[in-house]
Amino acid sequence: MHLTARLKTVAKLAGQCEVLADIGTDHCHVPIYLLTRGEISKAVASDINEGPLQAAKDTVQRYGFLKEVSIRLGNGMESLKESDNVDAVVIAGMGGETICSILDNKPAFLDNSCRYILQPMTDVPLVRKWLCQHGHEVIDEDIAKEGNRYYKVLTAQKKPQVDGLTEVELEFGPKLLKKKHPLLKEYINKRRIKNKEVLSNIQKSANQKIKETKTVELIKERKLIEEVLKWL
Missing domain, CATH: 4.10.860 (DNA Excision Repair, Uvrb; Chain A)
Structure with missing residues (x-):
């Protein structure tokens, strides 16, 4: 499966987990890509609209992962169950405010056991601020370029103690700055x-x-x- 640079970067940060939840899955490309590479074992693909879910079902059927992927209708992470044993959640291609709202309403059972891979289309500093204020540390970041657009992708996890971010770090990303990302x-x-x-x-x-x-x-x-x- 071919992914755009944006989704390939999302997949790179999401890989190497057991069960991935793709929230707002659209065509289910990221879970299928990771399944074909053997980087995840199972996935939950959720969307609030029937149209994208049908596209996701078509992709899953085309690649033969009907047993590995559970397709669910739901708002945000409300369709996830504790028994899913999800250990990574992707929320990509949405505005920063929407991502923060979804995180505000995440199930309590995900709090300490889950990585979040986030790709906000807007308001990236707002997402970094939310993570910091809610005890989630930004553990990695990357940039994808498509044409003239730059997409920031970050992954975060709940930590017992999280250092605050400076204004510069909120705006441009603590990990991107630390590694002097070539696209930064x-x-x-x-x-x-x-x-x-x-x-x-x-x-x-x-x-x-x-x-x-x-x-x-x-x-x-x-x-x-x-x-x-x-x-x-």
Whole structure:
């Protein structure tokens, strides 16, 4: 099975577990990819909509994993059972707020035994902040590039003690910074260019309140960008 760079990165961080839950599974590509490679034994593929579930069923049947994959309709992680013995959960391709909401309502039996592999499409710092505030340590991060888009993927697990994250770490990722990810500088430079363009355009705004508020936000972002670029 061929995966996009984004999903392949998700699969790389999700691999080497026994039972994987793919929340918002869509076509069930990540579980099937890992099953074909022998990196997982079983999977639960869950989605809130019937359409994606039917696509998932078609994929499972096509690759012959009807016994290994349980397809379930459900909101977030509500369809998971303690008896599933899930030890890794993928939540990918959703907004950061939605991912945080799903994590807020996760079953209690997953708290101490599960890794979370998260790929937010938006609000990545918000997800990192949620993890930190709820006692989950970011244990690894990666970046996937597709065309002109950069996708951040992180994996986290509940820990007895979790250190707080700095503003720079929340924005750009503690593990990405630590290993100086090869795509990080490229991504931040793109952010720097975008920041400059937006700051220039906002000065033309007729709404003084919006102009002042956005200018403060953009200048703050620019300082963070410049700080990281100097270090990299």
